[in-house]
């Protein structure tokens with residue numbers, strides 16, 4: 001039987017750097033070794049949707065978690081995640097192993113152990129200069145809004161998964 005019955009769940013941009021906010025995209029081969037290991041171990045891959053791309057589009061500015069903590073964004077995250085939760089539930093009920101969820105360190109949406117927060121709002125002209133804007137951003141030890149929502153929805157179904165960060169953060 002060729003079915004590995006193992007599945008890993010990856011943040012969208014690990015498999016598609018075209019979704020990343022400018023200018024942070026890397027060449028896709030940067031992730032080759034990481035992805036290759038799953039394939040060599042006969043592990044299937046579920047690609048999560050990219051909430052920022054779907055809600056804000058390719059021309060979005062970079063954001064911090066504080067800017068996503070409003071009801072509509074959270075509701076949209078939930079809608080994007082329900083079909084994934086349904087698949088996970090179905091796989092687990094049929095004896096498949098979910099080996100883990102990989103997010104992206106520092107992302108306001110997909111960070112696992114670290115996300116970015118900051119006192120940001122309004123036009124760039126509200127701030128003294130670029131340095132004033134950049135200095136307001138800091139990493140905190142919590143999940144991004146999408147992964148936080150994902151974990152809560154899983155917990156409601158009594159599903160506990162291991163979450164890991166890919167360290168992609170640019171200081």
Ligand code: SF4
Pocket residue numbers: 011012013014019020021049050051052053104107109110111
């Ligand atoms: S970290 Fe998440 S929100 Fe950001 S580009 Fe990747 S998939 Fe999209």
